[in-house]
Amino acid sequence: MQNVSDIVSAFGGPTAFGKLLGAPYRTVKTWERRNYLPADRDVDLVEQAKALGIDLSFETLARIRHAAK
Numbered sequence: 001m002q003n004v005s006d007i008v009s010a011f012g013g014p015t016a017f018g019k020l021l022g023a024p025y026r027t028v029k030t031w032e033r034r035n036y037l038p039a040d041r042d043v044d045l046v047e048q049a050k051a052l053g054i055d056l057s058f059e060t061l062a063r064i065r066h067a068a069k
Contacts, residue, residue, distance in 0.1 A: 001069075005032045007045075010054050012056055020048055035068045037061065 001007055004066040014028040021041055023031075031037055037045070042061055049056035 001056065001064070003064055004032070004035045005061070007056060007064075008032055010056070011048075013053070030061055035064070037064075039065075 002011065003026055008014055008017045008028060008031075011020060014025050014032070017023075018025050018028040021028075021044065042058060046058055046060070048054075
């Protein structure tokens with residue numbers, strides 16, 4: 001995964017991703033546009049990814065944040 005849009009897609013799109021994290025569709029679309037995810041969601045996100053068989057790690061999230069600078 002190279003960016004936030006890839007992560008959102010892996011979880012089934014903005015609607016599914018938003019439901020998973022308790023965020024409105026519009027918020028998820030803003031995160032995608034800005035290539036941003038709030039760091040306070042990392043633990044929940046990685047745990048949900050593991051439960052769903054999605055290959056997502058803390059290292060991947062850090063790499064995406066670093067590339068977005």
